[in-house]
Amino acid sequence: MKMSRSRLALLALCLVQWVSCRVVQFQIDLTWEVVEVAGALRKAILSNGQLPGPALWLKQGDDVEFLVNNSMPFSTTVHFHGIGQQGTPWSDGVPGLSQAEIQPGDQFLYKWKAADYGSYVYHSHERAQIEDGLYGPIYIAPEDSVARPFALVSETDEQAMLEAENHTQPIVISDWRPFTSEEIMQIQTDSGVENYCSNSVLINGKGSVFCPSQDHINAITTEQQKQVLGNGTLTDMGCLPPQAIVGTYPSDLSKVPKGFYEGCTPSEGPTEMFKVNSSSEYVSYDLISMAGASSLVFSIDEHPMYVYAVDGRYVEPLLVDAVTVPIGSRYSVMVKLKSAPAGDYTVRVANNYATQVINGTAVMSYGTAPNQSSPSQPYLNEAGGNATATTVFLNESRVVPFPVEAPALKADRTYILNVNTINASYIWTLGNSYPMSNEELMPPVLFNRSSISAAYSVATLNNTWVDLIINITTMGQPQHPIHKHSNKYFVIGQGTEPFTYSSVEEAMEYIPQNFNFQNPQMRDTFYSPASNTAPSWLAIRYFVQNPGPFLLHCHLQMHHTGGLALALLDGVDAWPMDIPEEYSMPVMPE
Numbered sequence: 001m002k003m004s005r006s007r008l009a010l011l012a013l014c015l016v017q018w019v020s021c022r023v024v025q026f027q028i029d030l031t032w033e034v035v036e037v038a039g040a041l042r043k044a045i046l047s048n049g050q051l052p053g054p055a056l057w058l059k060q061g062d063d064v065e066f067l068v069n070n071s072m073p074f075s076t077t078v079h080f081h082g083i084g085q086q087g088t089p090w091s092d093g094v095p096g097l098s099q100a101e102i103q104p105g106d107q108f109l110y111k112w113k114a115a116d117y118g119s120y121v122y123h124s125h126e127r128a129q130i131e132d133g134l135y136g137p138i139y140i141a142p143e144d145s146v147a148r149p150f151a152l153v154s155e156t157d158e159q160a161m162l163e164a165e166n167h168t169q170p171i172v173i174s175d176w177r178p179f180t181s182e183e184i185m186q187i188q189t190d191s192g193v194e195n196y197c198s199n200s201v202l203i204n205g206k207g208s209v210f211c212p213s214q215d216h217i218n219a220i221t222t223e224q225q226k227q228v229l230g231n232g233t234l235t236d237m238g239c240l241p242p243q244a245i246v247g248t249y250p251s252d253l254s255k256v257p258k259g260f261y262e263g264c265t266p267s268e269g270p271t272e273m274f275k276v277n278s279s280s281e282y283v284s285y286d287l288i289s290m291a292g293a294s295s296l297v298f299s300i301d302e303h304p305m306y307v308y309a310v311d312g313r314y315v316e317p318l319l320v321d322a323v324t325v326p327i328g329s330r331y332s333v334m335v336k337l338k339s340a341p342a343g344d345y346t347v348r349v350a351n352n353y354a355t356q357v358i359n360g361t362a363v364m365s366y367g368t369a370p371n372q373s374s375p376s377q378p379y380l381n382e383a384g385g386n387a388t389a390t391t392v393f394l395n396e397s398r399v400v401p402f403p404v405e406a407p408a409l410k411a412d413r414t415y416i417l418n419v420n421t422i423n424a425s426y427i428w429t430l431g432n433s434y435p436m437s438n439e440e441l442m443p444p445v446l447f448n449r450s451s452i453s454a455a456y457s458v459a460t461l462n463n464t465w466v467d468l469i470i471n472i473t474t475m476g477q478p479q480h481p482i483h484k485h486s487n488k489y490f491v492i493g494q495g496t497e498p499f500t501y502s503s504v505e506e507a508m509e510y511i512p513q514n515f516n517f518q519n520p521q522m523r524d525t526f527y528s529p530a531s532n533t534a535p536s537w538l539a540i541r542y543f544v545q546n547p548g549p550f551l552l553h554c555h556l557q558m559h560h561t562g563g564l565a566l567a568l569l570d571g572v573d574a575w576p577m578d579i580p581e582e583y584s585m586p587v588m589p590e
Helices: 005-009 158-166 181-191 214-220 223-229 434-439 506-512 558-563
Strands: 023-037 040-047 058-061 063-072 077-083 107-113 118-124 134-142 169-176 200-203 273-275 280-289 295-301 306-310 313-320 321-323 332-334 346-349 361-367 414-423 426-430 457-459 465-472 481-484 489-495 525-526 536-543 547-552 565-570
Touching: 023 058, 058 063, 058 313, 063 077, 063 426, 118 280, 118 332, 134 169, 134 280, 158 280, 169 295, 181 558, 200 346, 200 361, 280 321, 313 457, 321 332, 481 536, 489 506, 506 558, 525 536, 547 558
Parallel strands: 023 063, 058 134, 169 280, 273 361, 414 465, 457 565
Antiparallel strands: 023 040, 063 107, 077 118, 118 134, 169 200, 280 332, 295 321, 295 346, 306 313, 306 332, 346 361, 414 426, 465 536, 481 525, 481 547, 489 536, 547 565
């Protein structure tokens, strides 16, 4: 939606934390600049001159006007990850589905309601621009009437935890590469080698490139990696050699540049510092993963944490030492502080995918001269595994929503979506392979459902329950973080064997132990189960209540651009007709 200069002049920005106005106006100016990240220069997308972009602070119930000025030499869109967009499908930010691309020099005003509390994130949804840094945190403070779970931890400490939540801080964890997203996709095409390595792990955009010795890399290589490597070794970037990734597909390693999977070049960047005060008793963090190809595990040395919300919804608090944050997921954690100033403690973030050993660090500081005589003791090792025999990792099977909501016991429609590679290591299917050319559909599907081929979409009826079976058809695939736009889904079942049934109802007759209808998680992003030794599957169920075109996709960036996506044409019997004039486009006949 292109805006007039007079309209722009009317936008007074409410950028203060805990905004009290009913309509919150927020603006990001996007530029394409050479910037230093992790101590090395490359072009990247800056939002208001920074990476990650500025945080958007809201209160539940606010109406949001989010203005995007595109001053870059290429088109873009912005998606509000986890935001339900109930009644506002034109603001979901998916090119070809809900809008046309925002062209260079144009503006687009997204309007939506902050209906749900919790932690979210905005990011680009065009091509692979997340790899270039277009992302920033969103926090929506809950209404006073929303029940909090903190008394389940301690009634005595409840007030201190409420105060910590009121001042929660986002921690955006991500990975970074020396190549732009367009360069990465061209390297994949030229070489046949999928992008699966990074050169740095960033914490709030800060980090360095470390190049350990080969002896050190060999010493921290995991048993799983050794089984894949045989007599080989990880590269000097800690990556599996491409032969282990490409498989039987053709490849030309001469087309792979230095720094793609080998050729480590060290560089030193800044280290993120989190200041805490023991008098506060607790500190709250919202962990947000915007990685491209890494499964990042988070921990703070010597500081266990209560996981109290996941994907923007409260859960019964669980005390853990480390949390794996799937790409696109958000985990809110409450950390009990030490009673006396105790110096500095290392914050560790490590990749636990078998494709690469890589990690990054930050510091949580009590703001005094360190009292400890030795470095803080880690829960987490450099490969994302346990550094001690007693380290407690979050077990997703123990996560219980607060309060519990239950789905319908039977779905009205089932879609079984096979996940695999086809023709090349970087071309994926989710049923079929969703082409990037769908981002250029005109008019977008919202305005003409026939714009998209039936091969790349499924249609649902409003007020019905739908099951999606994410069917990992071959062993050895990474765990896929499956993200659904619009309303959340229930994680009702999973297994590590082939899904040979026509529906969940049929599967329940044979493997009822694989399903949970009592207290299933409600998520917008969740991993498919590991498929190390056999195919696997994930069953998710959602209620169609927001008519419009919404995307389902893997949040591994090159899997998404490689086709692991599907358009959900929700509520085709109640398709939006009353589209606000400023968003309307010419509609072609069906």
